[in-house]
Amino acid sequence: MAVNYQETDAGQLLPIGGIGIFVGQAGVKKPQHDDLTLITLDKGCTVGAVFTQNRFCAAPVRVCKAHLAQAEHIRALVVNTGNANAGTGEEGYARAVEVCGAAAKRAGCQTNEVLPFSTGVILEPLPAGKIAAALPKAKEADWTAAARAIMTTDTIPKAASRAGQVGGSHTVRATGIAKGSGMIHPNMATMLGFIATDAKISQPVLQLLTQETADMSFNCISVDGDTSTNDSFVIIATGKCGQQEIDNIADPRYGQLKELLGGLALELAQAIVRDGEGAGKFVTIEVANAQSRDEAKQIAYALARSPLVKTAFSASDPNLGRLLAAAGYAGVPFDENKLKMWLGDVLVAENGGRAAGYTEEAGQRIMDEAEITVRIDLQRGRESATVYTCDLTHEYVRINAEYRS
């Protein structure tokens, strides 16, 4: 079902020195099914992390924040699917800590050196005992197995690697995995994303890099406009590449590393949209020449959220008035007579109406494609933003009506 996305071959995923991967079966929701992942970090790694902005942030997110504040080093990440441990109050917090305790035993570290992550149904108690019991039995695995074990409604595991020169002679490697296909909207999606790199980078600089990387990848996607309670994105830097530490953003290697990790994160983020629940099309929305990046994003997201726009894509119907209408209600006071809109390479709208040369056939030709780019030029500034989304299909409704059954 995913739009132009296939599983990455295991052979293409680079192991990252200093990282251990283990996968297990806790039977949280389904038996005989890998639903538990443990990632261990050698001593000396640094970790950056960003989390959901949802007021109902899940218990594991709150525990992550506490442990990141308390512990000098993070030594393990533990991830379960099948239950989000969200909307579970103080009892939920205690259960997330219980899982950290069991993971710490397995990893040989302190409880507060573990970061927990959960994804799945909300408002139900986490079976922490099952997870704790399964952790000692978790088996050593590779990135492919981890990418599979963190899936929920995903149809394809999402993983990618990059290797590149950072600071002249040194090759830096990075491998990432992600999951998510519904409840996907920026800040952030029901998504988990984990990237490990062997670069060496100080904790505060890595934290900034993590935020910047999220802003250009996972915070530019929308499947259904719903922001989850559990979204988390983590970058682990193991320092095993043998370089000197990057300890400030003026270091030219910072920009090189950001480009490397940004490309990787964007590939994973786009994979989430390509595998969006029920997605039949992959849609890129570019808004150019806005007064600020925020207002460009605001318009791009109005299109990306609009059920009418998304059903038009689903039907391959060049009902382009819906796109203009969505831009118009985004809340940005642009001059509608200056706005230009293209569908692919076809100029659709200008001077407040349909472009003179536009034909239904030209619009139809673009709408028939599986990957569609909409470009809007506001002609009111110099800032721009790009957002990635998918169409709204019968399949989306079916998946989400039947999710718990």
Next chain:
Amino acid sequence: MAVNYQETDAGQLLPIGGIGIFVGQAGVKKPQHDDLTLITLDKGCTVGAVFTQNRFCAAPVRVCKAHLAQAEHIRALVVNTGNANAGTGEEGYARAVEVCGAAAKRAGCQTNEVLPFSTGVILEPLPAGKIAAALPKAKEADWTAAARAIMTTDTIPKAASRAGQVGGSHTVRATGIAKGSGMIHPNMATMLGFIATDAKISQPVLQLLTQETADMSFNCISVDGDTSTNDSFVIIATGKCGQQEIDNIADPRYGQLKELLGGLALELAQAIVRDGEGAGKFVTIEVANAQSRDEAKQIAYALARSPLVKTAFSASDPNLGRLLAAAGYAGVPFDENKLKMWLGDVLVAENGGRAAGYTEEAGQRIMDEAEITVRIDLQRGRESATVYTCDLTHEYVRINAEYRS
């Protein structure tokens, strides 16, 4: 398909003195089909009107605003379906004026004493000539016929009447019609609403009354979160009831009239949601004890717009974490431990998690109903808001994927 809504009997719709109604067939999109409505106003009527906030406001909306500013009295309203005359630039404006000219001839008034309204597909040129040719042939009709002639994807015509005491001995009558079932979100929906009353009220006071009435009715509904280019709501006061004019809001009759017209407008607005595209359920979302009405509305609309919440209603699935998650990402900094949420009479959430006494069976019992009320108490202020919405179904996707074919 509509949820607990049936066509109002013609006999229950009160004629309003001073108003003439005519219906015709212009063949804008389909032949042999009433798609044209002319409402004439005797001399001495006052008119209040509110319009879409969309930047791409349609040509007829721009003409309405110009005519309301220019003309001393409005003498006719002309409405076509099948084409929205939106995203049509200056040519679209000229065509809307051309239609006004033809309507003025039929009504015996000046062109700028006519308000035009269009609803239908966006970005296509309005066949103004067809409409102009059909106007002389339009036949005298009643409110029922007008309610039918303004329908697009509506499955049921929407009309209602009220009569009540305003100012002691006087009975005031009001009759309204409305259309709209998709692209429905406040400020306003793809909706047209027209109410005529025989009350006598000065133009500036009627304009305020129209805004207040819209705020408590048409601006409290959402079908799909899309705000259209053409939304318009008009109140006509003919003054034929024989009362002295209401010329300030301190007049106790202002409040009485507001209650009468507000109830009528809310019935019409709710009818739009009940007949929302593909709607299988009618959902009321009440948010209480917020710091402001705006933040209460913000949370209510986050639920009303969420595809995950709407598909859960569609499936009668008490997947209530989705409701909490939507409240959480609405952007209001409430204390999640203080929030309480009820589904019908069942307490679902408190203290940051599922309520102790909640059972799946109790939730299921409410979710199985066709009319569902969600109540959220924020415990952070004294303001509240109520929003009406429907579920998101396969049928919605089908209707909107096939709309133009």
